[in-house]
Amino acid sequence: MGFRTRQIHAGVTPDPTTGSILTPIYQSTTYVQPSVDEYLSKGYTYSRSGNPTVKALELKLADLEGGIDCACFGTGMSAVLATMLAFLEAGAHAIVSDVAYGGTYRLSTKILSRFGVDYTFADTSNPDDVAASVRENTKLILTETPANPTMKCSDIAAISDIARKVRAVHAVDNTFLTPYYQLPLELGADVSIHSTTKYMDGHNATVGGAVISKSEEHAAAVRFIQNSTGTIMSPQVAWLTLQGCKTLSVRMDAQSASAMAIAEFLEAHPKVEQVAYPGLTSFAQHELSSRQASGFGAMLWFEVKGGVSAGKRLMDNVELWTLAENLGSVESLITHPVTMTHADVEPAERARVGIIDGLVRASVGLEDTDDLIAALAAALEQV
Amino acid sequence: MYFDVNGKQVFATTGGKPFDNGKPAVIFLHGSGLDHTFWGLHSRFFAFRNYAVLVPDLPGHTHSDGPALTSIEAMADWLDDIVVALDARNVSLVAHSQGCLTALEFASRYPERVRTVSFVASGLATPVNKVLLDAAENDPEAAVAMMLGWGFGSAGQLHQGPIPGNSMVAGGRTVMRGNTPTALVTDLKACNAYGNGRQAAAKITCPVQVIVAGKDRMAPAKATAELIEHLNNPVVAVIAQSGHMLPQEAPDQCRSLLKTFIFSNNPAT
Amino acid sequence: MSRFLNFDTLSLHAGQTVDAEHGARATPIYQTTSYVFPDTDTASSIFNLERGGHAYSRITNPTVGVLEQRIAALEDGSAAVCTSSGMAATFCAITAILGQGDHIVASTQMYGGNISLMKNTLPRFGITTTFVDPTDIDGFRTAIQANTKLIYGELIGNPGLDILDLEAIAKIGADHHVPFMVDATFNTPYLCRCFDYGANMTIHSVTKWMGGHGAAIGGVVVDGGNFDWGATDKYPTITEPYAPFSGINLWEEFGPSAFATRIRAEAMRDIGPSMSPMNAFLLLQGIETLSLRMDRHLSNTMALLDYLSNHKQVSWVNHPSLPSHSSHDLARKYLPKGAGSIISFGVEGGREAGKAFIENVELASHLANVGDAKTLIIHPATTTHSRIDAAALSAAGITEDMVRLSVGLEDVADITADFDNGFRAARQLAKQ
The missing domain is CATH 3.40.640.10 (Type I PLP-dependent aspartate aminotransferase-like (Major domain))
Incomplete structure (x- = not known):
């Protein structure tokens, strides 16, 4: 079945x-x-x-x-x-x-x-x-x-x-x-x-x-x-x-579609330095992702031009996206790994593996895609 | 419904459907000190499956006029008066405890009226413990406690019950308290005095069924074995985990046994 | 088990059938809306009331069913129906037998919600109420009208704590073929089983002492099974054919649980104030310790009565256990273990002193509930009844210095130490 x-x-x-x-x-x-x-x-x-x-x-x-x-x-x-x-x-x-x-x-x-x-x-x-x-x-x-x-x-x-x-x-x-x-x-x-x-x-x-x-x-x-x-x-x-x-597939499909749209929006935004989302053709392992998985998920990260201080300003100003540690829920969440989830990892180790200081992690939820993008756009305005 | 028998009012439920004597009848008989509510679930089951159902209160019990009848033989005759009064045909009797003695006597006296008899939790005789008889006469509340205490297995004592929200032991207690002034002691004396079971059983020719409660403390295994021994080819089933109040304690299993037996031996159209 | 089980045993075991599939010792939480039928015959059997069982959780639920049977067992009633709140229980119980043009005789000393229901809401549907002082037995008799179909009261009155004379009122009801319903929230079946004294049904806010932990809202209606509905034609909802169930006659078919069955078949089906399975589970946990908690509520109450009676700044203390209380004899008769754990008392210095006392106690929680495991306290004159003048307060039996206390389970020395602080503040206020 x-x-x-x-x-x-x-x-x-x-x-x-x-x-x-x-x-x-x-x-x-x-x-x-x-x-x-x-x-x-x-x-x-x-x-x-x-x-x-x-x-x-x-x-x-x-x-x-x-x-x-x-x-x-x-x-x-x-x-x-x-x-x-x-x-x-x-x-x-x-x-x-x-x-x-x-x-x-x-x-x-x-x-x-x-x-x-x-x-x-x-x-x-x-x-x-x-x-x-x-x-x-x-x-x-x-x-x-x-x-x-x-x-x-x-x-x-x-x-x-x-x-x-x-x-x-x-x-x-x-x-x-x-x-x-x-x-x-x-x-x-x-x-x-x-x-x-x-x-x-x-x-x-x-x-x-x-x-x-x-x-x-x-x-x-x-x-x-x-x-x-x-x-x-x-x-x-x-x-x-x-x-x-019971609603896993329905949520995954909707959240992943939103994540794709958001990744594309961010990639095209002049204030964004870089975006990592496996669904983007620019993603280094896009081919591997396409081969071993049937979808790209709803997690992504991006770096705002201006590094840590710009990233923090974005996270402090963004509406609708909640600054919180979890991921994968219907609520969209935004996280700063260096100060939150990965603070226990040695700075040298973080740098080595690619957790750069300006990295902003986004867990795309189930809200309307347009609302999520509008909220990010407004926050980027203030950066 | 209420109807007249020998100038006295008799109350009986009909299982939620009007009594229609064009259909085969199922008549349920309750035990000592109890009333029609004892057979509620089962009577409605047959009424909703095209049987004419009757669950009378014995004289002097709950809604039927008194006085209570003093012998099993009198109860059998009274039952025949009901059958005649309502012109009930193709009667399947379903009886519990004391009702089984009445059913034995009725089916042996009026074999032409009866298509099947189902005996539930009964022996060939029901000698009553002297302590209980004394209590029924002098301290009815204690007698009720003894009967329900022995009658219901542990499930009953724990206020379990098949109907959500309903405690079967508390419901039974309410009914029995209502019947204590004279009915209970009269019933018990009638049971105690009845000695014609062996002869009556031998005379019954219609199909019979015996449903045994594995944890019965009121109709002990020996008495039940005698009943089975003296009936002609009874269909016997044991519900191992149930106490004496089997129709209430294990209604689903009891219904299933009654259904199989009555549907095949006294089919409704 | 060849005899009836005792209260403490029933409070732990009654109503629970250990689940057959896994043997789980605790009652499973059936957090489900509906139930799969093995076949259509079983389905129709359940709808025809030929078979016990569950169809939809608005009407019955296995976890809620255990709670219902446990409370029925503790009350010595024949059946119980749980509801989403105590008020829902009262409403469902009343509307199961009363309709337009019918009349209630009720005590004046009742929970405000009950009074409001009878004074404001039910009249909109043509049901009127005459309120009678609970100590005025003749008043109950003379208030009965041809259309009276219910007598209603609380065993321990609110706020005066007057005790209803159950046997006397029950006799009036029996003489007039009118059922007598008691709100037994304040006493619980541990302190008094009202059916033993002739009451015909009880209702509880199980939110209070029954549940005991302030964790879940809930109510219950218990059918005493001891009212002869068929003695008159005044109660057609019980004794006449009920069309939605093939014209079944509930009184004939269900006898001692006819009233509860009507609530189940009508109120739970057509109105649907159902208790949630999770709340039922939490309330079952509470009932497991009902007698232990009540004993402690009562011993703390007695200790606090002693403390308050001997305190210089307490102008008066009201509790039916005190010989000075006008209901003292009735309390000894109906509530021999103790007359509940609500105390009211006056703080010397009036409204401002009472307020200062409340504001300076810390352990006792300042809120309007009662029956929690924690001590609760309120100053009616400045809170629940703050908008009415002194004359109206006095008519409601509330004085300006009155403090109402719901005694909890804390160490009583800590409660009195807390009260010392409150009295100190009230004293300092007087000096200023």
């Missing part, structure tokens, strides 16, 4: 007792067992190990990503952490996109490094750089494509080939494009990671994460971490995310 059908129906069956068309919110810690001998016969014991509402979302996301199993987490970061804990140990080595989300960078350098995990931050937009970073003990390659906020893309198939040769797990953070536009597992990756906070929820209502695995073995490893560390998703969050998922 098609994506639009599956985003609505996958994982959800009417409640057998009442017929309730939506999965109930099982806000329950524990489950009554019919007898000692039938322990676990209904599949649930304790909500850290499994919850029927969360399970419905997990089934849906596994279906949409084309995986064998999905494990949901309290946040996108705990999904990344679970992936690292599942496939790494002391003495192991991981290759991470040098342009990964600031939180992933912080988790690697400040936390897991304390437990003896070794990291290389490679330019995953260049598969050769990944191949060159591989060591004997490389167990995990984590790419984020398009990357946050640089929009740099990584060739999922090529990196999966490298991973396969060295028997490392290739995990792809698919938050920006979602399975509607990009299917990392089909392209050869082993694991797909999401911050469901973004497009899956889509309404700025919840924080959550998910890890979708292609093989039983990987799925079991992630599930083990989910249950052992307990970084689980709550039933309320799962229920709201289930509702959000």
Whole structure:
């Protein structure tokens, strides 16, 4: 069945007792067992190990990503952490996109490094750089494509080939494009990671994460971490995310179309120095983006002429666009990564990977395109 | 509706549709101290499926004129008077508890009137515990508590019920309290005195069905086994998780069993 | 379980059937609009009231249903219907049996919303009310007219805290074939089960003590199942065929839950003031600790009565637990555990002193609600009743120095320490 059908129906069956068309919110810690001998016969014991509402979302996301199993987490970061804990140990080595989300960078350098995990931050937009970073003990390659906020893309198939040769797990953070536009597992990756906070929820209502695995073995490893560390998703969050998922494709199409129009507007604007959006032919990896994804998403960045001070003036004056940290919601948001999302990344590292000081990140929402462009035009007037 | 039987007013519900004696009849009989509301869901089901439905209140219960009848045999005769008065034809009897004793006696005395009998939660006899008999005479509130306490399984005691917002145990309590002044004790004495079950059962020739409550504390398994043993080829089904008040505790399963049995043996057009 | 379960057990378990598919111990939140029918026969069975079940969440919802059955169990009623607010419950309960040309006899000491409904709104639809002082039993009897179809009151009156003599009023109702409805919000079934004394239905704002945490708005109508609707022809909505349901006669078919069924079949279907499943879940959580909270509300109330009665700056204290209260004997009869946790008292120095007191307490929240877990306080003369003069205030039973207190669950020593600050400010004001 098609994506639009599956985003609505996958994982959800009417409640057998009442017929309730939506999965109930099982806000329950524990489950009554019919007898000692039938322990676990209904599949649930304790909500850290499994919850029927969360399970419905997990089934849906596994279906949409084309995986064998999905494990949901309290946040996108705990999904990344679970992936690292599942496939790494002391003495192991991981290759991470040098342009990964600031939180992933912080988790690697400040936390897991304390437990003896070794990291290389490679330019995953260049598969050769990944191949060159591989060591004997490389167990995990984590790419984020398009990357946050640089929009740099990584060739999922090529990196999966490298991973396969060295028997490392290739995990792809698919938050920006979602399975509607990009299917990392089909392209050869082993694991797909999401911050469901973004497009899956889509309404700025919840924080959550998910890890979708292609093989039983990987799925079991992630599930083990989910249950052992307990970084689980709550039933309320799962229920709201289930509702959000039903309009995922509709929102992605509309927001992406708006993003394209806005990128074109900005590119043509005399006060704009540069724009990065994979849908623009000027985008360096436009060909790769077109090849491995069926859409370009709704994230872009641009630099206003005049650098940081001009960018700040724009962000302080723009109406309709909200200055806030999230992305992927129906509300359009604008962010200054250097002071907000990527402040924890060393300035030298930021410069190296292309997070320039004047970079303004835009998450295009579901408002009328004309209104969004008019608001940017008015703000650019004041720069 | 109200109608006259032997100069006294009898009340019966008809399941939300007028009683039409051109259709096969389903007559529901309630148990000790209860009334027509006990069979609400089931009576409406058959009324809406082209049966003429009747759920009478026994004399002296809720809306029917008293006094309460003092023997099962008298109840069987009274039931026949109703059948004659309304010219009910092709009667399927559906009886619960004490009503089953009346059904045994009626079906053996007036076999020509009956097409099927469904016995729900009953034995061949219903000897009544002396403590309960004393309570019914001297402390009716305690008797109600005992009967509903033993009658409803744990689901009933937890105020569950198939109709959203309705507590079946509280509804039953309200009905029984209304019937305590004389009806309850008279009913229990009649049950206790009835000893003709074995002979009556043997005389019944129409198709019969026995629905057993697995957790019945008022019609114990031994008494039910005797009923099954003495009936001719009964269709037997057990609802394992239900207590004595099976039609209310497990209405969906009970309806399904009654439907299969009555639809095939006494079909409506 | 071979006997009736007790209050605390029922407040935890009643109404819940552990979900069969997963065994979830907590009641699932059925946040859904509608329900898939396995086949058309089941669908029509539900619509014909032949089968319990759910069709659409405006009318019934499994989570709300658990709350309804739990409250019915605690009240010892035969059925309950939850609504979106306490006022919706009152409105639905009244309009289920009354129509144009009908009449209510009601107590004067009631929540302002109830008074406004009967004084301003219902008359627009031809329903009139005679208000009677709750202590005037003969007044209730003489106010009954040929078209009177309801007697209505609050067990613990507002604001005078006079106690309604339930048995006496219920007898008047029974003598005239008029049902007696009690707003039991202030007492909850833990302090008094009104059906034991002849009331025929209760309503609650479950927003208050029942829910207990100020988290959700909700109401409930409970059918006592003990009114003989068929004894007269005055209640055709219950005893005459109801056309929308194939002419069903609710009184014949549903007996003790006929009244609740009428509300379900009519008000919930045609008007639709439904409670949300999320609110029902939060309120169920609240009810789990109802008796624990009420005991603490009452012990804190007694401690504060002691504190206030012995305070030099308190000119008077009003609570039915005090022997000086005119309803003290009725309170002992109907509310033996305690007469609720609302206290009113006067601050020496009148309107300005009362205002200074309120403005200088910090822990007690200054707002108009009652029945929260937190202590709430208000000065009616400068807030809810600020626009009326002294004479009108006095007619409403409100004095200028009056402070109304809804006693919460805090450590009572912290409440009294907070009040010390309020009294200090009132004292300083007097010195100036």
